[in-house]
Amino acid sequence: MAVVLKSSNEIEKMRRAGTVVRQVLERVRTAVKPGVTTADLDRVAEGALKEFGARAAFKGYRGYPAHLCTSVNSEVVHGIPSSKRVLKDGDIVSLDFGAIVDGYYGDSAITVAVGGKIDPKTERLLKVTEESLQKAIAVVKPGATLGDIGEAVQSAVEAEGFSVVRDFVGHGIGSAMHEDPQVPNYGTAGRGMKLKAGMVIAIEPMVNAGKPEVRVLKDGWTAVTDDGSMSAHFEHTVAVTDTGATILTA
Ligand code: MF3
Ligand code: CO
Numbered sequence: 001m002a003v004v005l006k007s008s009n010e011i012e013k014m015r016r017a018g019t020v021v022r023q024v025l026e027r028v029r030t031a032v033k034p035g036v037t038t039a040d041l042d043r044v045a046e047g048a049l050k051e052f053g054a055r056a057a058f059k060g061y062r063g064y065p066a067h068l069c070t071s072v073n074s075e076v077v078h079g080i081p082s083s084k085r086v087l088k089d090g091d092i093v094s095l096d097f098g099a100i101v102d103g104y105y106g107d108s109a110i111t112v113a114v115g116g117k118i119d120p121k122t123e124r125l126l127k128v129t130e131e132s133l134q135k136a137i138a139v140v141k142p143g144a145t146l147g148d149i150g151e152a153v154q155s156a157v158e159a160e161g162f163s164v165v166r167d168f169v170g171h172g173i174g175s176a177m178h179e180d181p182q183v184p185n186y187g188t189a190g191r192g193m194k195l196k197a198g199m200v201i202a203i204e205p206m207v208n209a210g211k212p213e214v215r216v217l218k219d220g221w222t223a224v225t226d227d228g229s230m231s232a233h234f235e236h237t238v239a240v241t242d243t244g245a246t247i248l249t250a
Helices: 008-031 038-051 120-138 146-158
Strands: 068-072 075-077 092-101 104-113 170-172 179-183 200-203 206-208 214-216 223-225 231-233 236-240 245-247
Touching (some): 008 092, 008 236, 038 068, 075 206, 092 120, 092 231, 104 120, 104 231, 104 236, 120 146, 146 179, 179 200
Antiparallel strands (some): 068 075, 075 223, 170 179, 200 236, 206 231, 214 223, 236 245
């Protein structure tokens, strides 16, 4: 599959989708507190999405059963919201959400602390993962490479003693949620495909406090760290412009 370049008109449509995603995620973030279930969070996302008049990107995607992915503690990505999963003080939860507006996708994720007493190492995990995403976005411009992005994430993460998940990667995005190219969170600067103005990619570092290995639970979706360590995930949909990058999910 080839990389699809987007016109400025298409990028503005994607920014509308991205803005909906941001607003929905902020709603869900506000709803995160001890005692709330991850199914409650899915309902918040569904309600906000309807209010904004957008379509869900995840529900029905390869049979995925919810609007939102909610990945708690050692869950890395693709956790399925459940009325049995009650969030408690000190947990972290990754919230991954996608929307479709006018046929175009937006995709973003954040990881948030539940309640007030998250431990310092976990706090640092969240901060380092979010910063690794910002550092990756900072290298995006025409002529930069996918290896530049991967190295930016990997070096920021490993300098702090954490590890980058290899088994899941970022992706091109547009009129489909997943387009070429794949966007790994590891690599070597100068290697890999060159970025061009009009490319739109979802950059999404998944970072483990312990080892990088993950496995998928019997539900067929939930990826968890093999060693049981905590994991964080941040994601933005980013367009390559003539001079650099613009975050469509800001
Ligand atoms: N943001 C994730 C991705 O880009 C979530 C999609 S998985 C889904 O792959 F099944 F929930 F849609
Ligand atoms: Co994504």
